[in-house]
Amino acid sequence: MSTKIKKFILPENEIPTAWYNIVADMKNKPLPMLHPGTKQPMKAEDLFPIFAEELSKQEVNETDRFIEIPEEVRELYKNYRSTPLVRAYGLEKALDTPAHIYFKNESVSPVGSHKLNSALPQAFYCKQEGTTNITTETGAGQWGAAMSYAAKAFGLELAVYMVKISYEQKPYRRSIMQTFGAQVIASPSMSTKAGRKILTEHPNYQGSLGTAISEALELAMGTPNCKYVLGSVLNHVSLHQTIIGLEAEKQMEMAGEYPDVVVACFGGGSNFSGISYPFLRHRISGEKNTRFVAAEPASCPKLTRGIFEYDFGDEAGYTPLIPMFTLGHDFAPAHIHAGGLRYHGAGSIVSQLKKDNLIEAVDIQQLDSFKAGILFAQAEGIIPAPESCHAIAATINEALKAKEEGKQKTILFNLSGHGLIDMAAYDAFLAEDLSNYELSDEIIRANVSKLEKLA
Numbered sequence: 001m002s003t004k005i006k007k008f009i010l011p012e013n014e015i016p017t018a019w020y021n022i023v024a025d026m027k028n029k030p031l032p033m034l035h036p037g038t039k040q041p042m043k044a045e046d047l048f049p050i051f052a053e054e055l056s057k058q059e060v061n062e063t064d065r066f067i068e069i070p071e072e073v074r075e076l077y078k079n080y081r082s083t084p085l086v087r088a089y090g091l092e093k094a095l096d097t098p099a100h101i102y103f104k105n106e107s108v109s110p111v112g113s114h115k116l117n118s119a120l121p122q123a124f125y126c127k128q129e130g131t132t133n134i135t136t137e138t139g140a141g142q143w144g145a146a147m148s149y150a151a152k153a154f155g156l157e158l159a160v161y162m163v164k165i166s167y168e169q170k171p172y173r174r175s176i177m178q179t180f181g182a183q184v185i186a187s188p189s190m191s192t193k194a195g196r197k198i199l200t201e202h203p204n205y206q207g208s209l210g211t212a213i214s215e216a217l218e219l220a221m222g223t224p225n226c227k228y229v230l231g232s233v234l235n236h237v238s239l240h241q242t243i244i245g246l247e248a249e250k251q252m253e254m255a256g257e258y259p260d261v262v263v264a265c266f267g268g269g270s271n272f273s274g275i276s277y278p279f280l281r282h283r284i285s286g287e288k289n290t291r292f293v294a295a296e297p298a299s300c301p302k303l304t305r306g307i308f309e310y311d312f313g314d315e316a317g318y319t320p321l322i323p324m325f326t327l328g329h330d331f332a333p334a335h336i337h338a339g340g341l342r343y344h345g346a347g348s349i350v351s352q353l354k355k356d357n358l359i360e361a362v363d364i365q366q367l368d369s370f371k372a373g374i375l376f377a378q379a380e381g382i383i384p385a386p387e388s389c390h391a392i393a394a395t396i397n398e399a400l401k402a403k404e405e406g407k408q409k410t411i412l413f414n415l416s417g418h419g420l421i422d423m424a425a426y427d428a429f430l431a432e433d434l435s436n437y438e439l440s441d442e443i444i445r446a447n448v449s450k451l452e453k454l455a
């Protein structure tokens with residue numbers, strides 16, 4: 001029998017009990033968020049009207065390296081964690097590469113993606129502080145599905161604004177949210193001022209994450225005992241996702257290897273942060289020289305072609321101003337099937353790390369992402385989410401480079417979700433009905449030139 005080990009699983013009693021806060025270790029801290037009216041740095045208290053207090057405190061925490069995971073959240077994590085670290089022997093063989101490829105399989109969560117890692121603590125803190133209702137947005141529906149289950153688990157009422165194009169492309173994600181008891185509204189909608197404004201100006205607008213965030217925020221601000229929760233971008237979301245990398249660190253040790261490259265797809269940055277930050281701390285301390293590669297869609301390239309500036313997190317400009325790599329908060333991305341990557345900006349921590357050259361970014365065309373996803377599916381038997389296909393495409397590029405150079409490199413990527421509810425996208429790809437999208441420098445320049453210079 002072969003002695004090759006395919007997957008590495010941490011026993012439940014070895015699942016980390018604290019999240020890792022990279023800000024405590026960063027030499028250059030991220031710039032503070034600014035109040036949109038006064039342009040003054042925001043403190044945790046300034047965020048209390050929107051977010052749960054504990055989450056607001058986590059958002060601005062620059063000192064605690066580790067933050068304990070509440071017992072109730074750890075219990076629910078056990079429903080699907082630890083997630084397996086898998087050696088992709090099939091993919092290595094298909095590529096005939098000397099590289100060792102590992103992936104962290106976050107698709108095994110009950111809702112099919114990494115998003116539950118932050119949905120559970122966010123619902124927990126809201127409930128603990130006496131909130132009864134929450135609102136959120138969702139792109140491809142993965143965050144909405146995770147939040148719907150988490151809200152039900154903690155007895156909260158949830159309203160989800162789902163980007164209209166995904167509402168139509170992915171009807172079963174809507175059904176999943178409704179099955180867990182959430183109310184789902186296609187965005188833009190007529191139920192908010194932000195939605196009505198954009199529908200009046202652009203009646204056929206198919207929605208964006210930026211608009212859906214505005215609508216969810218507006219509902220939260222106008223509803224008593226209601227808080228808003230967000231699935232990416234913010235520091236506290238990245239913090240919760242570090243459970244991925246903390247587990248992976250122990251599992252790589254079980255495999256007797258250490259990654260030379262860590263890869264993840266990039267929407268607002270949560271799964272990239274989650275798998276990267278625990279390894280990145282050893283690069284910051286000078287012990288290791290691992291590279292970190294964020295794979296974003298060529299049609300929404302904030303890290304590779306955006307500018308670093310203060311910008312809003314949403315389309316209508318309700319959020320604080322966040323220091324970020326951005327394409328401009330009213331950027332309307334092309335209708336690619338990786339709905340979760342159609343976001344104009346990157347979180348403030350990741351943006352600072354990019355400025356400091358501690359991480360890299362690559363852009364991936366839609367057709368290349370699906371080609372990579374299909375190769376992975378055939379080699380490993382898992383159909384990846386269209387978002388995750390971007391990470392796979394970047395991983396394949398790294399593995400082929402290793403082959404060209406004749407180097408044995410260890411690559412770790414995050415499989416952020418499965419694509420079993422995204423088969424319409426695969427259908428379209430197989431029918432040769434999908435295309436790439438070119439984005440001109442003029443469009444990007446025109447969009448970012450509207451931003452006030454504050455950074």
Ligand SMILES: Cc1ncc(COP(=O)(O)O)c(C=O)c1O
Nearest residue numbers: 142232267268269270271340417
């Ligand atoms: C499966 C999956 N992967 C990745 C992402 C991108 O988000 P983030 O950059 O926050 O990880 C999403 C967002 O919806 C997603 O659903």
